[in-house]
Amino acid sequence: MKINILGCYAATPRSFTNPTSQVLEILNNHFLIDCGEGTQVQLRRNKIKFSKIKHIFISHLHGDHFYGLVGLVSTFRLLNRETELHIYGPKGIKEIITLQLKLANSWTNFPLIFHELTSKEPELILENSTVTVTTIPLKHRVYTNGFLFKEKEGDRKLLIDKAETYNIDFSLFKSLKKGKDVMSEDGKLIPNHLVTADPPPPKSYAYCSDTVFDPEIVPLIKKATVLYHESTFLEDKADLAQPTKHSTAKQAATIAKLAEVEKLILGHYSTRYADIELFRIEASTIFPDIILADDGKEIIVE
Amino acid sequence: MKINILGCYAATPRSFTNPTSQVLEILNNHFLIDCGEGTQVQLRRNKIKFSKIKHIFISHLHGDHFYGLVGLVSTFRLLNRETELHIYGPKGIKEIITLQLKLANSWTNFPLIFHELTSKEPELILENSTVTVTTIPLKHRVYTNGFLFKEKEGDRKLLIDKAETYNIDFSLFKSLKKGKDVMSEDGKLIPNHLVTADPPPPKSYAYCSDTVFDPEIVPLIKKATVLYHESTFLEDKADLAQPTKHSTAKQAATIAKLAEVEKLILGHYSTRYADIELFRIEASTIFPDIILADDGKEIIVE
Numbered sequence: 218m219k220i221n222i223l224g225c226y227a228a229t230p231r232s233f234t235n236p237t238s239q240v241l242e243i244l245n246n247h248f249l250i251d252c253g254e255g256t257q258v259q260l261r262r263n264k265i266k267f268s269k270i271k272h273i274f275i276s277h278l279h280g281d282h283f284y285g286l287v288g289l290v291s292t293f294r295l296l297n298r299e300t301e302l303h304i305y306g307p308k309g310i311k312e313i314i315t316l317q318l319k320l321a322n323s324w325t326n327f328p329l330i331f332h333e334l335t336s337k338e339p340e341l342i343l344e345n346s347t348v349t350v351t352t353i354p355l356k357h358r359v360y361t362n363g364f365l366f367k368e369k370e371g372d373r374k375l376l377i378d379k380a381e382t383y384n385i386d387f388s389l390f391k392s393l394k395k396g397k398d399v400m401s402e403d404g405k406l407i408p409n410h411l412v413t414a415d416p417p418p419p420k421s422y423a424y425c426s427d428t429v430f431d432p433e434i435v436p437l438i439k440k441a442t443v444l445y446h447e448s449t450f451l452e453d454k455a456d457l458a459q460p461t462k463h464s465t466a467k468q469a470a471t472i473a474k475l476a477e478v479e480k481l482i483l484g485h486y487s488t489r490y491a492d493i494e495l496f497r498i499e500a501s502t503i504f505p506d507i508i509l510a511d512d513g514k515e516i517i518v519e
Numbered sequence: 520m521k522i523n524i525l526g527c528y529a530a531t532p533r534s535f536t537n538p539t540s541q542v543l544e545i546l547n548n549h550f551l552i553d554c555g556e557g558t559q560v561q562l563r564r565n566k567i568k569f570s571k572i573k574h575i576f577i578s579h580l581h582g583d584h585f586y587g588l589v590g591l592v593s594t595f596r597l598l599n600r601e602t603e604l605h606i607y608g609p610k611g612i613k614e615i616i617t618l619q620l621k622l623a624n625s626w627t628n629f630p631l632i633f634h635e636l637t638s639k640e641p642e643l644i645l646e647n648s649t650v651t652v653t654t655i656p657l658k659h660r661v662y663t664n665g666f667l668f669k670e671k672e673g674d675r676k677l678l679i680d681k682a683e684t685y686n687i688d689f690s691l692f693k694s695l696k697k698g699k700d701v702m703s704e705d706g707k708l709i710p711n712h713l714v715t716a717d718p719p720p721p722k723s724y725a726y727c728s729d730t731v732f733d734p735e736i737v738p739l740i741k742k743a744t745v746l747y748h749e750s751t752f753l754e755d756k757a758d759l760a761q762p763t764k765h766s767t768a769k770q771a772a773t774i775a776k777l778a779e780v781e782k783l784i785l786g787h788y789s790t791r792y793a794d795i796e797l798f799r800i801e802a803s804t805i806f807p808d809i810i811l812a813d814d815g816k817e818i819i820v821e
Contacts, residue, residue: 292531309622320611
């Protein structure tokens with residue numbers, strides 16, 4: 218699992234900081250999460266192939282999370298993309314994008330499929346052979362979802378030496394990987410656990426931005442491998458966090474602790490803070506395993 | 520008169536090139552012309568104060584000329600702008616911007632005034648005490664206007680020494696600047712031309728992007744001080760210029776020559792060309808005074 222942070226600063230793009238966007242690579246899926254202005258340039262700078270992106274998830278319709286979307290879609294068109302593009306985001310996103318394509322007389326030459334979200338309950342929005350994606354309803358100034366990306370449990374790991382010792386024909390290896398017991402060539406029933414090992418535990422990534430401090434999300438993200446939780450402010454501005462429906466670094470760490478996640482990535486920093494190291498210092502008093510997002514950072518989760 | 524080129528490359532933004540946007544400073548007016556994705560960052564990088572921009576002119580609704588507009592408007596809002604912002608552009612632009620502000624629940628706290636254009640004839644769209652702005656209908660794949668920015672003739676230049684020699688009271692200096700004859704303190708009628716000189720000739724800036732080669736615009740831009748004319752292609756791709764309704768460097772130079780302008784700025788280069796110097800070489804065979812636009816370039820017209 219790998220996360221490329223394309224942008225992780227709140228509000229307006231500046232000369233050297235970018236609004237929110239990131240690419241999650243999970244079991245060979247490349248998911249673009251949020252798409253602030255300039256995302257297509259950040260994709261180029263971070264050498265992420267445009268053609269790998271088939272699914273884009275937009276948390277909410279504040280500009281710093283989606284103003285780069287129409288430009289990216291237009292660029293896909295100019296690059297003669299043919300493969301489907303799926304866009305998941307709040308109701309209204311289809312009208313915004315299609316209105317602009319229509320007025321430019323530039324309809325896409327690839328299927329552009331919108332999945333508009335309106336539910337206030339968690340819902341499964343994508344499932345394929347390797348992963349599921351579920352919404353995490355968040356509390357912000359407008360309708361907002363986080364997203365929980367979960368690997369499916371993989372095949373059991375075949376212990377080749379053991380399988381040979383028990384005299385199992387290789388045509389049965391696929392059944393073994395699926396957890397089935399099989400017959401050996403000399404007619405004995407071989408219990409699966411003797412010749413296979415548990416697969417690696419499935420990883421998961423919970424993306425929560427933007428949101429006020431909200432313990433109600435804890436059951437939804439329980440024991441996630443990695444939690445990205447916004448920390449727009451430090452505690453010195455807790456009085457601003459509440460009315461703007463953002464979180465402090467300490468609050469993000471509290472959610473991470475309550476949810477018993479393995480690692481916490483902080484981001485969506487207000488540009489009023491000159492040194493993002495302050496976010497780590499504050500959050501570390503509550504939760505130990507902190508990673509600070511920063512534009513261009515690649516985070517690999519083993 | 521000063522032109523800051525913020526971006527001058529066609530189609531998609533890339534790591535080190537920007538789509539179209541420029542700031543024209545003319546008699547203390549600061550006009551933003553087109554606003555591709557990333558324009559607000561380019562304004563910052565070029566140290567142009569956001570508060571100086573009160574009028575934005577959008578030529579047409581292709582993304583590389585306006586996808587940065589909604590982000591700039593949103594940033595003005597975050598910066599607590601209070602002064603009016605006027606936006607001139609094709610019909611539809613108001614719906615695009617207001618739809619996005621509405622869905623973000625982020626209406627501006629300053630007056631946002633749209634001037635939607637539909638005429639296929641040149642029309643005066645702005646006049647104040649120092650300048651006029653008139654549309655230049657262009658032929659492109661969608662409804663498109665160029666813009667002619669013209670200084671008004673200024674006051675006559677007072678020759679202080681002469682005025683004193685002729686014994687004219689300083690309370691009459693304003694009348695002299697306006698071209699009037701006045702009485703000296705000893706009661707003689709002093710003809711204006713004895714104590715004033717002609718003002719500097721008014722300058723003008725004709726912005727023409729995007730457009731196919733179209734000599735019909737020549738009378739509208741005749742003897743302009745500076746012409747910005749798109750040159751998406753070189754002659755090697757003239758076969759592409761016609762169907763995409765763009766121009767070659769040679770065609771841009773031909774328009775400059777026919778219109779007898781003083782200087783020609785080339786821009787809107789296709790990113791297929793690695794060296795923009797080739798545009799100068801091609802255009803120079805037709806017209807002598809060429810300036811190559813480039814991102815971040817400041818062009819001062821004396």
